[in-house]
Amino acid sequence: MQQTKRSKIACATLALLAGLHYTHAAFAGAAPDNAVKVVAAKHRADAEHSMVLGAALAGKRIVAVGERGVILLSDDNGEHFRQAQDVPANATLTSVAFADAQHGWAVGHWGVVLHTDDGGEHWREQRADTSVDQPLFSIAFRDEKHGWAVGLWSLLITTDDGGATWKTQQPGESAAAGKSGLNFFSVFAGPEKDVYIAAEQGTVLKSTDDGANWQTLHTGYKGTLWSGVVAPDHTVYVGGLRGNLFASQDGGATWQSVPSGASNSITSLVASATSVAGVALDGYVTVKQAGASGFVAKQLPGRDALTALVLKNDGSPVLFSKDGVVAK
Template structure:
């Protein structure tokens, strides 16, 4: 079995792969001869092709640009909404058909997406068109997350401790070591843990959510990383920094952990749920919303000290969430982009 097959269960994005087999085949809309020729040309180049179901099939990650939301997923799909998720359209030029698993925007125009085949693509027009900047299919090292410290310096991370960094705005990428060599004598630290999710911490720090209860912290814009062991021994898929400076990390089996000292020490938050969480967002009123597998959505109104978890009847897997139209968030996963109430009371009342 290849390394790629071994890693498919290593992140929130990868867990969603289990649902692909049950999804409908990619639909090709009714087109005229000129449009059909264009689709054939895109397919021959290995580019993402137009699909009426692009916003209703597997979407793994999303970026909130304010007025615009950009989401990415299977078949190289990139979809865009300019009305907070009410309607969606597909990006016109995406030079890959790989599963895209992470997306990050430096500003409202410049953004990056990463995925399987170690693909890194870049946009300079808000997600409408993209250019291929890096790809290494033979390495079988899918990338899961990407983040930039500033306009020029960024990092992408993924399976088997893969990390790629850039210092020229994503034009070139080079392998970077995140795991110290030799690894420090920390119980449970694997030599090549999957690096699942990048997120920004307080005071300019950066974090990577990883496996076996580890996170990695950088205080120098990603040049060097310090492994930190939490009391948990499972996988973390992501994290978020709250308005009061505290940090939440989340992952397998309902695990949410909170730090009040910049990530040095961690305490478990009792979510009352065994559902794994893969994505988070912070609303304007300070509410934290987590989205996860089996239709689980969790809300916190006390800076992550407690959560109210609801179960969507669709029982689908979700791996990302952003603020949506009034009274709603948009969650992303197996069914694509889905509008969902932004508080537990509204969900339970059916509003």
């Protein structure tokens, strides 16, 4: 099955987050009727060194997802990782989110949505569309029932029943749709019923009714926004190409450029009760402590192409890169 030119470009863009060239090897072979066949992910001896594109906390457990359907679990604050026992798809997984310690979802290529109800040990498929490789790049859940996932060509899917059913939603004319639509790279929830999407062309979409309706916000930036998060003080942060970082203290009505300290793409932003932190492809970790005036950036000695992070209870980060778990 051949990818469209637009799909190849977008998948190459996704691969930029990991500093790699995208390869169309997410699934093993094709069925006789030329339909792509979804197969289970294999256990790999080098799983900890597989490219990681997303990570989240499931209670105290760390769950990270990445290439070839690899899902890594750690129950000792990132000291050691092991592979999940059962993952039904070997698609490249791009994002993971948990509503609580048990219920989580992961998304990736071929529009795959996977669900776990045991903290990431076992997963089952909720959605896949092998008729076109329209990847999902990000997923977020407010609670066990309400969630959103976004991806290529303005793809937006929502659920109100924990993923038992997913419906495709049109985000609005300003974001377009189909193969001419903006690519959506990060979806994240805010307070009350606010939901945000970080997209191409410096665009942020916002819903104030849990995703029923959307409005388009403009940061004033023209480049791609890869990541976003809402801090405990309700400040909205979005990060993108060349270390560009923007903040809004009024729900996205106005935006201010914030020095991040990084000069390459900001691939992930997360928040805890005490800090906001991000990572970038040039190996920078940038952190803003609660009450501080700005972000403080530090570059890793090896300058790993950082792709994801989680913050432990003590506020320290566990980092992931194109080469997997970053050694301490």
